[in-house]
Amino acid sequence: MPIARAAKRATVRLGAVALAGALLAACGGSSDGASGADGKVTLTVDLFGSFGYKEAGLYAEYEKLNPGVTIKQTDTEDEADYWKSLQTRLAGGGGLADVQGVEVGRIASVVQQQADKFEDLRKYGADKLEGEFAEAKWAAATGANGEVLGLGTDVGPEAMCYRTDLFAEAGLPTDRAELAEKWSTWEGYLQLGKQYKKKAPGKSAWLDSVGSLYSVMIGQEKERYYDTSGKLIWETNPALKEAWNTSVEAARSGLSAELDQWSPQWNQAFAAGSFATLPCPAWMLGYIKGQAGEAGKGKWDVAALPGGAGNWGGSYLAVPRAAENKEEAYKLIAWLTAPEQQAKLFQKHGSFPSATGAIEKIADAKDPYFSNAPIGQIFGDAAKAAPVQVLGVHDQNVSQQITNALSEVERKGLAPDKAWRNAKKGVANITG
Template sequence: MPIARAAKRAAVRLGAVALAGALLAACGSGSSDTASDGEGGKVTLTVDLFGSFGYKEAGLYAEYQKLHPNITIKQTDTEDEADYWKSLQTRLAGGGGLADVQGIEVGRIASVTQQQADKFEDLKKYGADKLKSQFADAKWAAATTKDGAVLGLGTDVGPEAMCYRTDLFKQAGLPTDREELAKKWSTWEGYLELGKQYKAKAPAKSAWLDSVGSLFSIMIGQEEERYYDASGKLIWETNPALKTAWDTSVKAAEGDLSAKLDQWSPQWNQAFAAGSFATIPCPAWMLGYIKGQAGDAGKGKWDIAKLPGGAGNWGGSYLSVPRAAKHKKEAYELIQWLTAPEQQAKLFQKQGNFPSSTGAIEKVAGATDPYFSGAPIGQIFGDAAKAAPVQVLGVHDQNVNQQITNALSEVERKGISSEKAWGNAKKGVENTIG
């Protein structure tokens, strides 16, 4: 998921370290590329992901297993990416317990290419260099080390829009037409103003948006430079665009426009079906998540409009093969197939994950989604993807974002001042990344 930022890259370790890593991959853990789990060459591929990649839900695993009768795919999934990343770091450090395929969120990919290249397979060993033309340049470059190793294949990108509940809008006397709404909230000020109107006539126990953390994340996704500049310098404290996103989020919190829900929490999940909020900043991968949480009862109640303030990107992911994987060759063949244009197009049409494959983007240009009131999702997210800035990636992007959204949650839920929350964010970043 989610979510693409163009990376700057530091040097990776070469020479003896790279040789030692290669020897470790070949000799360690007692595994090989052709190892099987049982008789007849049967192989069980393990896939460890976070959030909602949608492969199982879209039937892609079943299709792959039908095409490859010797392969069985077993997926584990952690809902919260921060929890997933922490667990992955522990397993990478120990060298055990790793899956054949590991998902990497785009906010972590610079950490992988710059600091953990010795922990993942260079996919060029299996022919990945032939796939470069299939992917958007920024998506490919972000998973490539300075010396040219390819450490992941891109799944999706996260072009941004705004998802909203038409039934709740009607009850509050607001327009529901997506084109009219796009004009009314062409700016973030317009979005907050409409939120005030909603609050005045909202149904009971329903807020304008889910959380100010999601508002901040979607706004900062509209910027080229966010937490780092192109030289690798940490700039979040002095970045005026980030401060604007912070101030807007604080204004929403102080205006009591949010449902005060922590994203990925059980309460947040339940709120989709309960109608606890009328709008949610919505990168393409969020569509599948909404469907999963709101269920069949939500079909036709949701719609999608253009995002306030211009195009942006939030999220997107990669599939990588750890050097400690048991079935490296088979793992590569699976991720090559899952990220091919045909599969990316199917995944978008069924789950909403917008393709990073240029060929798939062409295939889905005319896609609509009946769940979201027939919204032209191919056009909405396709236009956003084309207009979104190529973002600068930093080693600790995801960590910085987490500390900032944690601090905003304190404003939202505890009523602390913006100044104190900013100070807490600064301390959190310092404690997390040094």
């Protein structure tokens, strides 16, 4: 579908959603009877990590367009904790929000195992939006019978974020083009890290953790944990073993700050300057800004990723069948995922759009916080070249077991072969 046509349709959709919301408020109720008698409705949104909707002002904008609607969001920083809690509530049927976030590594589980727990959004008109999203993004949330179980938010094209001030102090180049050439391979990235280590400012390390290194490397592969037939192949996948070996080398070379991602210590390390590089999908930009604060502005930059393009992360917004305000919830997620809103979110938060009509809008975007890096071009090029990944039911769980094992090598000095065996046991327990 041509981008121009998609954008035009999205514009019509935006107006329709706003008008429909206003009419609902004026009429004092919704078709599923969940609104209050006074015509007001509170929509609950439960997310993980940092989606950025509130920070980018999108909730406030939607509430202004839809008098009578109030949005209340709850957050869980760690996605694994969020998913565990969501599973408990889905099993019990209570305590669910009107809108639930779903990480891309979980969407196959929703589609293949939990379709009966979520609304088929076609009943609200979602089937008309298919051409507005990247084909792979749409397909991943579509069931065997065509059910639409979520609308795509962002995708996670990958780059490398780095601290120019720390690089300069260590005598390394700071120009993003020069660095992209020097670390065009992961071997080159590690070699540059070993140079950094010799003159590292203070107690800073080359990267935050080998878990993040592994995650961004495996994000460069089409097949990671499953093949196209749905068979679990992680143990024999040579690309995965290469990502493992590279991460082990980084750990044994002392290049890591040994920080658990999303932990309080990791969050504090952004402001403290505890690491010089961070493998970063687009959505990480907003997180860096939030943790490093105003003092970090101009100290960070973004360059192309070693080893080629990849994708790490991206999410969906879904409506549970047990939600109280299903129709209004759909209207909200349709608006939040429309091209106009996805473009705004990228400009303010760094979340790269999955809506095709938004990608053209952000092509020339630059970010003053990241030394005026051409983030639209860098992440746009990565998104175009990134592989369409094969997703499996336990993608996120398998990944967690592997990063846990790498953490044992990194923090405890565990022998890599023993850590690998621990990962195998963990995966076997999860997948049966």
